[in-house]
Amino acid sequence: MxxxxxxxxxxxxxxxxxxxxxxxxxxxxxxxxxxxxxxxxxxxxxxxxxxxxxxxxxxxxxxxxxxxxxxxxxxxxxxxxxxxxxxxxxxxxxxxxxxxxxxxxxxxxxxxxxxxxxxxxxxxxxxxxxxxxxxxxxxxxxxxxxxxxxxxxxxxxxxxxxxxxxxxxxxxxxxxxxxxxxxxxxxxxxxxxxxxxxxxxxxxxxxxxxxxxxxxxxxxxxxxxGEHTVKTATGEVSVTVPTESDEEEATEDPDSIRESMQIQAILARIGTEMGFTIWLPKSDRSRVLKVWQAQPGELLDELPLGYDPTTIATIEQIDVLWLRRRSIVRAFEVEHTTSIYSGLLRMADLVAMQPNLNIKLHIVAPVERREKVMKEIKRPVFSLLEGRALSEICTYLSFDSMREVNELKHLSRMSDEIIEDYEETAGDVA
Structure with missing residues (x-):
């Protein structure tokens, strides 16, 4: 145009x-x-x-x-x-x-x-x-x-x-x-x-x-x-008119996969330093544990949650979970390929199945992918979830910002709210 x-x-x-x-x-x-x-x-x-x-x-x-x-x-x-x-x-x-x-x-x-x-x-x-x-x-x-x-x-x-x-x-x-x-x-x-x-x-x-x-x-x-706002029965929805292919070819680059595993390990370490127990998908564990050395009791073998099997199966696929006793406090999806959509779908599925679930959701991706994350979070399909749009409850964190948190001294004395100093919401204006 x-x-x-x-x-x-x-x-x-x-x-x-x-x-x-x-x-x-x-x-x-x-x-x-x-x-x-x-x-x-x-x-x-x-x-x-x-x-x-x-x-x-x-x-x-x-x-x-x-x-x-x-x-x-x-x-x-x-x-x-x-x-x-x-x-x-x-x-x-x-x-x-x-x-x-x-x-x-x-x-x-x-x-x-x-x-x-x-x-x-x-x-x-x-x-x-x-x-x-x-x-x-x-x-x-x-x-x-x-x-x-x-x-x-x-x-x-x-x-x-x-x-x-x-x-x-x-x-x-x-x-x-x-x-x-x-x-x-x-x-x-x-x-x-x-x-x-x-x-x-x-x-x-x-x-x-x-x-x-x-x-x-x-x-x-x-x-x-290329962004427009349309009205729905539940309010205004931000619609992105694509100027390029929304779904880029998701070929796996070994280097980017390796980096994403390192970020999963960093998130696990930060969480345990703050006193949380950690959940990692079983398919990722062998690789993440090459970077993060979990101590006894830090990595959960089973999720101690009372949800239905479908919800549990969805939650188990999320890249990193921080739990306190029997409650999930924060959930992180780490970008694995050029496509961000699959991680967001898991987040959206979780919110759709459990609309009253009080979990803080985060997409973690390289800084050069920030705009792509924001556009995906604001897709209309994610704006029509029961009760809340995904853009209101899911934030973006960069790989670099999580490395920055990982380097902070005295993490064990900090609250997990430090994450909120580094997050961005889809509503933020550049």
Whole structure:
């Protein structure tokens, strides 16, 4: 789909302007960007060996990431960057301790020339290529988050390059380069300019932040994301119009299977540290137990539940269960293949058979599969379950966030509610 009708687009712009106080929000962002700029000068670029205090890092992370610790619905943040809190803290401290890296990132933040900025981004990706610090992912999330936080007037807070490409196609814009072969720096800088120029052409003046919020304005997002809302007898249902095959070929990649088993092992370990007993499907046990060494009494041989045989058979197939005495507290489905649908079906079957069951449900998948998970959770069939839509009771957790939890000290003293600091619901806006 592309935008051809200037009149229709102008109507969307008018609706957005009536709902969004651009002048007031730009003033808020001017202050936030000043805080970020001062952090770079006063904390990152100073020559000392002391680590940056977590509290100082957290103040900036709240601006960079909607999921940042301490954010609420009333606070402003660039976007949901899908980077764990601890990873952000380590990254900011790495900028401080590794001055070559910190200076390179800072140079691209302050660079005004588009071509030079693109070259610096490409240089950074080469410089950081061997590191596992979330900085130089192919989606561009981290770099775009830093750019937008440092200068929200000139840099879009549409941080995902996938979203930018979809918007460009939706607007019917011509790319001056081949997207698949272009460098990451070219994609970031040119897509920023193309979308900003197109917004002005369609009558939307203002900062890059204002333009970004326009494209995530629900009536607009529903168009380029392919999402629509329809009314049912029980309320509104979000319907996704597929733009690609919903069910990708589910060929098993040995590497991804191995990773999923490691995540099952991590979830089992976290659960036992917090005092839960664990259930694993019997077909998975031999492989998971190569990673997680269960102690006597930690792994259940039979589920101590009083449900009917059909419900029990469904529950037994869920990838990881945390139980306290005879009650399931949390259930986790870990992505095993490119298809997410089968895990969600097990969750939906469970809710359909036991609508009053009070279990917290989670889909665990790689961060690059986050959008796919959200789309699947919001399928209409899952919105029509008796009493509750699956999107209201099943959340998304990334593989990386569970690794982050696994590294926390003193897990045995923590509540399982720590999981809720890392989860996302399908209703969250990017």
């Amino acid at each position: 592309s935008v051809k009708n200037l009149r229709d687009f102008s109507t969307l712009v008018r609706w957005f302007q009536e709902a969004y106080d651009a002048e007031s929000m730009d003033q808020r962002w001017m202050k936030l960007s000043q805080d970020v700029q001062q952090f770079w000068v006063n904390k990152i670029l100073v020559s000392d060996s002391a680590p940056i205090p977590d509290a100082d890092c957290d103040n900036v992370i709240r601006i960079l990431d909607r999921n940042g610790k301490g954010n609420s619905k009333d606070t402003e943040a660039v976007a949901r960057a899908m980077i764990p809190q601890g990873a952000w803290q380590r990254l900011l401290n790495e900028f401080h301790s590794n001055q070559a890296l910190g200076q390179l990132v800072y140079s691209l933040l302050i660079e005004k020339d588009v071509r030079q900025k693109a070259a610096l981004i490409d240089e950074l990706y080469v410089f950081n290529s061997d590191q596992k610090n979330y900085l130089t992912g192919k989606s561009g999330n981290a770099i775009n988050a830093f750019l937008s936080a440092y200068d929200p007037n000139g840099n879009l807070s549409i941080i995902s390059l996938n979203d930018r490409r979809t918007i460009i196609d939706f607007l019917g814009l011509s790319l001056p380069f081949d997207w698949d072969s272009a460098s990451i720096g070219t994609k970031i800088t040119v897509s920023n300019r193309l979308i900003m120029d197109a917004a002005r052409h369609f009558g939307l003046a203002g900062s890059a932040r204002t333009v970004s919020r326009f494209f995530y304005f629900e009536p607009v997002k529903a168009l380029w994301k």
